[in-house]
Every structure is written in C-alpha cells, then in structure tokens.
Amino acid sequence: MPPYESLSSIGFVGLLSIAFSIQTFSLVVAALVTPVILIVARIREDRQVERGSVGSAPAVEAWYRAERVTLSVAAGAVIVAFVFVYHVPGYLFDLVNIVEWWKYATPVFAAAVGVAAAFVVIASKRSGRTEQPVLAPTRRTWASFSGKMGLIGLSVSAVALVGTTIAAGSASSADAAGRFIYLDLIAPNASMPTVRPWFYGWDFGVPVLICTVALVAVTWLALSANAYRPYRRADTVNVERLARTRTATAIARIAAGGMLLALGGAWRFIAEAGKISRVVIEDGAQEQTFDTTWRYAEFALAAGWLAPAVEITALSVLLLAVSDLRIARSRHHATPNADPVVETAAAR
Template identity: 40%
Template sequence: MPDLFTSPLASALWRLDGWQMLGALFTMPWVSLVVAAVIACGICVFPGRRVQRESRMRLGAATAGGVVARYSREHRTIGLTAIGVVVVFLADNLITGYVLDLNGVISWWRYAMPVFTASVGIGLLLAIVATLGSTPPERPVAVPRRTWLTFSPRAGTAGAALAVLALTATTVLAGLASSNINGGPYVFLEIEINNEQIDPLRPWFYGWAYGIPVLICTAVLLAVMVAALHASAVRPFLRPETVAAEQRERRDVATAITRTATSALLLSLAGAWRFIADAGSVVGLTVQRDGGSDSYTAFWRYGEIAGVGGGLAPLLEIAAFVLLFLVIAQLYPRDHGARTGTEAESPADSEAV
C-alpha cells in the first residue's frame, strides 16, 4: 500500500481548499466507515439505548431455560453476517484500489459483492431457524396467524423497500443508457460532441455488465430475507410463559435481518452512484493535430443529476455502516443478558426443585 503522506492522493489533497478536501476525503469509503463508527457509538451510549438493554436483560433473567439458547445462535449468525459485509466490502476496496491493477478489467463483482455477502449470511440464518430454531413446543400456545411482516419493523421494512427500488431503478436506467463496442459488454457511456464530426467519448460506465449481477443478487437477497423473516415468525412458541420473551427476541432478529439487508443494498447503491457520477463528469476533449490542438466541449445530459448522486453516495455509505454497527453491537448485550439470565435462573430453579 502506498505511504499515506507521500502518495499522489495525499499530495493532491494538500493543494485543495477546505471544501474540496472534505469532498475528496469522502470519496474514500474508509472515511465513511470512521464517521459511521462515531455515530453508532453515540447511539449505543444514548440513555434510551441503555434503558432498552437493561429491559432486555431483565426479560432474559425472567425467561425460562431454553429460550436464550434458542435465539442466541441466531443473533450471533446475523451479527457475524454484518461483520462479514463490512470486512468483505473494505477488503474489496483495498484489494481493487491498492493491490490489483484492474485497468481494462470488468470487475463485475464489485457492486454485487455486499448484496451477495448479505444473502449468504441471511441464507445461513434461514437454515438455522428452519432446523435448530424450530423445535416442537413443550406446551402448545394458541396465537393468531403470523407472516413475515408480523415482527418486522415497519420503518425498517419501508427503508429496505426504498433501497431495493432505488438500486433497481438506478441499475435498469444505467443499463439502458450504457453502450458497447462491436458487440462487447455494456460498460461504456457514449457522450456526443455537439456539432462536430468526431467519435463520441466512451468512458467506462455502470452498464449491464455490472448491473445484471447486482439485479440477480438483489433478487436472491429479497428471497432469503422474506423466507428468513417468515420462518422466524411462524415457528411455534415453546411455552405460554415464554411468549413475551420470544416475541421480543423475534422482533430483534427481524430488525437485524432488515438492517443487514438494507445496509448491503445501500453500499451497492453508493458504489453505483459514484461510478455513474465519475463517468458523467467528462466535460471536454482535446485532439492533437499537426501544428496544434483543438479542444471540444462534451457533456452528458444527465451529468448534473449524476453529480448529485455521487455527492450523496458517502451519506448512503455512512447510513449503511451505522446500521451494520448497530447489528454488531447487539452481540455483546445479548451475551451479557444471556449470562445474567442463566445466573438468575439457577438459584430459583434449584429452590423450586
């Protein structure tokens, strides 16, 4: 990796003014990660969050044996999935940006990778819920019919739906705007030079070669997310006295699933918006001729919209990382609450026996 203080990027940053430097810094996902970590830490130490954690711990202490173990593996799985999304996303940016020379290589996996990673993790969670987490009830409980929306957070579900729509619309519109050369892959954007008999500019673009893998992974993610939410909601409760605790656990699991899926979609969307903005920012062409050169002005008609999207990309990354950190943060309180519950139950159980 190049030295941070001697690299061309660092030298360029020092020549920029304050706002330009800030904008240049936020073109790097590492900066979004640091900002998101600060925000997530602030949310976790907020008094309301502490009260919520203490309430969960008290509920865990009052819960009969077996409930904590039944759901702890699910929280660990979705927490590790969130960690995996962060690690894979950063590793991909590090390897493709500093280690490998991908000039001229269609790295179609880059924008699908966050969604694919989340799909694998949530798919593993679905397998755990369908097998280890769906044991027969000890005493059947009569409850109303449940669906995948029963324990899903309304705001989170709406946010995930908006992320899906935004990513799908961006991918389809960009694919339609893309072009190819001689039947090759759709990885170019043609920018015409007005009133000149010159071949159009063809910068690399977020075309179908990148978009189709994203659409496929998005469809898979939606399928496994809905299936996991449904499987978690419809399984029977253990006993009548555990219904309240299990409902809380299932709401937490559903919230974590929705946050993880939404964050993966936002990371892919942010990358797509950056790519589109970079391609649409081409504004000129210089042609060298004998005895001089000629300059021409070229612009994409949607270039301003693409520029706004590129400016919003860091905000999407920050929101995605915050959601992932909140999912990861549930691991420690969950384990602590489980130990408290076990310790609190043991004396009471021994007395009852």
C-alpha cells in the first residue's frame, strides 16, 4: 500500500492524535497562538495609554533594560532546553535501560537558572536614593507587582507538579537494582507474573522535586528583589511600577512555564501505563489474553489527553515572556496629571 493511502486510512483524528503525541508539535501550536495573544495585549496597552494611565520615561526604561533582556533570554533558553532533551540525546547516546530523568527535570532547572540570573541582575543594579521625601500608602511585599492570575497560575503549576510527582513515586516499585522505575499491573485470577511497565517513579521524580524547590526559592528571591528596591525618583514612580510589573510577570511566566513543561512530560509518561489494559501471552500455538488492573488507569489516560494542552500553555507563556519584555515605545508619554506615589525611607 502506498504511503499516502496508509495516511488516509488513519483519518484526520488519528493524524491529529499522532501529531499531538510529539512534544515539538506543541511548540508549533503555541507559536500560532502566541501572536494572537500579543495582538490583544497590544490593543489593551494602546487603550491604556490613550486613557493616560500609563506613562513613559526613556531614561527609566533604559534602567530596567538589562533585567528585561535577561528574562527574555531565560524564557527562550527554557524552550530550547525542552526541545533539546526530547530530540537530541537519543541520537548521541545509547539510552537503552537508562533512566532519562533529565527529560522532566531540565525545563525546571533551566527556568531556575534563568530566574536566578534575573535575580542577580536586579539585586546588583540598585535604583539609587529617592530625591524627595515620600509616603508609601502600603508596604511592599514580594507579591506587590505580581498579578493575581499570574500568582494563581504559578501556585497551581507548582502544586500540580509536586502532587503528581509524589503520587506517581508512591505508586512506583523498584527493579532489581533498586531503581523506582516500574508500575506493577496485576492480572486477577491469572497465573502469570505481574506486568511491570516503566513508570514515572521516584528515580524520575526526585530530581524534578529538587529542581522545583530550587525554582520556587529563586522565584521568591527575584520577586522580592524586584519589589523591595527603592524607586529612583518620586516623579517616575508610575513608570517604574509598570516596569516592575512587567518584570514580575515575566518571572512568574518563566517559573510556571518550566514547571508546566515538566508536568506535561510526566503526564505523557504516566499515561503510557494507563493504556495497558490487556496482556496477550503466546504458548506455542495458543494465545491467552489477560486483563490487567490499575485503579488509577482512568486518571492516567485523562492526564495523557491533557498533557499537550499543558505543554501548549507552558510554551505560550514562555513565548510571551520572550516577546513581551520589550522597552515601552517612545511614543508613550508621561502622564502630566498622574499623581506620583511617594514613599518614606522606612517603607523602602
């Protein structure tokens, strides 16, 4: 049968299922979705400028350029690392019977390194002392410049990844070498050994947990450094608020994106075990079919279907972090009637 006839026999749904089974296809979809999000965000920003709620000061914006560039590069590095670990090592190394834990830990590790680099840039570049006595309406915290949705997304990503990793690790079993890489599937009322497919066990999950803890720690440090530094001048507070909000948003996007990429990969792996429902054993000319049981098989299959959506979301927010950390356009003018928020030395 010619190849094109084989493809046509699969059908559109089958082809789509095959496409979404490849991690790189999630990047293609995210690359198509992200420009639409950027256009909508740009329109909203333009309307905000027209209403006079956003100002611009080129000197102040230039001051924040280094951290924006750092975060933009960091987001791109997470995407590159994600594509690399899934497609390159298999061509370079013999990975038979190797625990490829780096597939799941690398996106989180890359995000942690990127956010740590941003923290260093923010902490080492002091804004300087304010030139006027000021009064702060509220005390700033690490979450002062982070949007509610961004913090919720960051928290949900961390909880989902840690919860999945601990649950899967607890369900896993060890091989003869003591590696927790198997899931025991039992065939009731059958005189056959336990089926043991590879699984997202502790040997895969522990490196992910370590990287996740590191990522959460450096994210808190970076958000704190971004919030606590003093404003440069009282008359640039509004512009600096906007700059710091963009920085906090990018930090949250990179951290959430790294964790969601790891979560998507873990869900794909877990779903493979959920697909095993029957085992066929050949005994000479006879075949025996046994049903296997795992009480969480339905959840595993659901996770497999959701994994591409999780990856597309992760890659979209990372692409937004790459592209949306631009310096405000020069046609943005400072708002003449904006009341600068001033803060006292005690509130710095």
